[in-house]
Amino acid sequence: MKIVYFLVLSFFCIGCELSHAQPSGLDSSFGINGEVTYAPPSGYAAQYDAVTIQPNGKIVVAGLKSGQAILARYFPNGNIDSSFATNGMYTRAYETLGFWPKSIAMLSNGKILTGGDRTQKFSLLRFKSNGQVDSAFGIDGIITTTTGSKNSQYDMALQSDGKIILMGTALTGAGDAIAMIRFDSLGVRDSTFGINGQIVNFTGGYGASPGAMMLQPDGKILIATQAYNSQQISSFACLRYTSAGIIDTTFNHTGIVFGANGFLTYVKAIVLQPDGKIILGGAIDGELVLQRFLGNGAIDSGFGMNGIAAADTCVASCMALRSNGSIVVGGYTTANNEDWAVMQFKPNGTLDSSFGQYGKIFTPIGVKNERMLDIKLQTDGKALACGWSDRTTPNESNAIITRYHSDGRLIIPQLHTGINPDITLYPLPVSDLLYINAPVNAAITDALLYGIDGRSIAHLPVNNSTLNVAGFPNGLYLLRLQFTPSFSPIIRKIIIHH
Secondary structure (H helix, E strand, O other): OHHHHHHHHHHHHHOOEEOOOOOEOEOOOOOEOOEEEEOOOOOOEEEEEEEEEOOOOOEEEEEEEOOEEEEEEEOOOOOEOOOOOEOOEEEEEHHHHOEEEEEEEEOOOOOEEEEEEEOOOEEEEEEOOOOOEOOOOOEOOEEEEOOOOOEEEEEEEEOOOOOEEEEEEEEEOOEEEEEEEEEOOOOOEOOOOOEOOEEEEOOOOOEOEEEEEEEOOOOOEEEEEEEEOOOOOEEEEEEEEOOOOOEOOOOOOOOEEEEEEOOOEEEEEEEEOOOOOEEEEEEEOOEEEEEEEOOOOOEOOOOOEOOEEEEOOEEEEEEEEOOOOOEEEEEEEOOOOOOEEEEEEOOOOOEOOOOOEOOEEEEOOOOOOEEEEEEEEOOOOOEEEEEEEEOOOOOOEEEEEEEEOOOOOOEOOOEEOOOOOOOEEEOOOEOOEEEEEOOOOOOEEEEEEEEOOOOEEEEOOOOOOEEEOOOOOOEEEEEEEEEOOOOOOEEEEEEEOO
């Protein structure tokens, strides 16, 4: 009797459909369905540019709200920490401070350091652990300096001795140059670095657009940038400096290596592997590109295809490295509206098909454009990302934080009891060939098989509205069918029994 009851229940469930929403890789225990939204008042645009995680698991984000610098702290579950700053958030008007924080770091004493721009100058702003400005640092907590020309800041790094490096650009007569300034732990310029504490390096061509910086264990400094090669083609490029701020000629003989190139090149992220290999992330002509170099600056031909891994319709804006060598890439899609995107690549540069859907998770936050700007990994492997999402009103946006499961599992939307009579699947249970009967205007464009827990299992080739499931073990599965745009996708439960 128990067996009969199970089969009857199973067949009942087969007829149920799922909502038409895309499967989500978000961690529903964080915020609301995996998302935390800071929605400023009407007329404002907000974004979180950088995120960091405290040792106690609390989350600190920095960014901008229509001319106001913002710093906020959240509990690990996504609730605002009202004990921090004022009701959980620090804000200060751009007109009186002029500071846009783009980088953030936790100091060993619990204080919080942010780096950014202030009226086209490099700036640091330091906070106490409770979110109040640390007035003992600089003047009223802030330090502002310049390389002698207009500066834009893009990244910040902390040395093991407490010294601070800000990296960005300096405007020269020939174009943008890579610029760095180093400070001691008190915020005083370090005159032993470069020339009088700074570096301004014009790479040639039409200038450079650096995106990220990384420190090696030996103190050497890596810069990921877009630059122009000897043929004046926009390219991926990586520079290395000694800890004293001198170009390191042991790196590709010149201190710089040029890589993948194209018409529109965008380099925004860098990670350093334990074996010294270097991965740059960005995009070329609208396609996500990762490129790996050996520690001596040579291109690593064993990564992806001739050193390059790619994914279409996406752009990489941030990266993180897992302990097993997998590469987590955050960014956004480039097809139609921009949506948040998280991808995972294996150490050899191939997409990890066990993560999300073919190695990718796309997250539509709102109804218009949105971009992910930073990503960090928690100790449990979950990925925290931050950025912004446009509102329907022009020039308004919300600041967003999301959290993704470490294994990239896709959470399937809730069941509802309606049945679409226009689409039938037979036979059920199925042992080998599953036939799909659908209207002529509902041509199947994609078929995805998931485990009942929502994990992506396989992409199934469609042959004349027929799927072959003979190679899968007995069990209960979820099948997602994507049709031509005139027909909404569906998700059905199926039983495979040989």
